[in-house]
Amino acid sequence: GENVEQHPSTLSVQEGDSAVIKCTYSDSASNYFPWYKQELGKRPQLIIDIRSNVGEKKDQRIAVTLNKTAKHFSLHITETQPEDSAVYFCAATRQGGKLIFGQGTELSVKP
Amino acid sequence: KAGVTQTPRYLIKTRGQQVTLSCSPISGHRSVSWYQQTPGQGLQFLFEYFSETQRNKGNFPGRFSGRQFSNSRSEMNVSTLELGDSALYLCASSLALGGQPQHFGDGTRLSIL
Numbered sequence: 279g280e281n282v283e284q285h286p287s288t289l290s291v292q293e294g295d296s297a298v299i300k301c302t303y304s305d306s307a308s309n310y311f312p313w314y315k316q317e318l319g320k321r322p323q324l325i326i327d328i329r330s331n332v333g334e335k336k337d338q339r340i341a342v343t344l345n346k347t348a349k350h351f352s353l354h355i356t357e358t359q360p361e362d363s364a365v366y367f368c369a370a371t372r373q374g375g376k377l378i379f380g381q382g383t384e385l386s387v388k389p
Numbered sequence: 390k391a392g393v394t395q396t397p398r399y400l401i402k403t404r405g406q407q408v409t410l411s412c413s414p415i416s417g418h419r420s421v422s423w424y425q426q427t428p429g430q431g432l433q434f435l436f437e438y439f440s441e442t443q444r445n446k447g448n449f450p451g452r453f454s455g456r457q458f459s460n461s462r463s464e465m466n467v468s469t470l471e472l473g474d475s476a477l478y479l480c481a482s483s484l485a486l487g488g489q490p491q492h493f494g495d496g497t498r499l500s501i502l
Binding site for chain 1: 393422424431432433434437444445447479481486489490491492493494495496
């Protein structure tokens with residue numbers, strides 16, 4: 279069945295460094311890949327998404343890349359700040375399908 | 390525009406009871422999806438409703454059910470509660486079937502004693 283693997287499960291970086299989180303999906307028909315940020319005790323918030331007809335998308339300090347051939351997609355956060363500390367989830371879905379989430383990455387940014 | 394609203398925020402039940410959770414989507418959104426979030430299993434898809442019909446279903450037992458009303462509001466029901474049902478239940482709404490993108494509510498924290 280559909281599956282999304284996310285790595286690493288925890289990531290600790292110094293403020294100002296970059297952070298990279300990687301996901302692999304199994305369903306080759308997947309065409310939409312959102313990333314969510316969930317702070318402690320709060321709802322998951324969509325931070326960026328990418329569709330399969332695009333290889334890369336940027337929004338200020340956040341970027342997502344997609345390799346359809348390898349079925350990989352990654353989240354890149356540059357110039358990290360303490361407020362970036364949260365759990366990040368990747369997800370994948372096909373048109374009309376269900377959203378399948380990765381297991382999450384707990385990012386800690388140390389000042 | 391108001392966001393996704395879930396009620397109640399917290400609920401305590403005992404084993405064997407049943408529970409109903411409610412979700413009001415963003416105005417104009419017709420799709421509502423439900424997820425169970427636990428520390429060990431992450432975010433797991435329960436089901437998705439669109440135009441009052443269940444369109445997608447996850448791998449949960451029949452004790453978990455739902456419905457959607459004509460105004461797109463959705464309810465989720467869990468019968469014969471088990472200790473393992475303790476979790477944060479999140480609902481998310483989107484304009485169309487398949488959730489692109491989905492917007493989450495704050496969730497209902499269900500604790501089973």
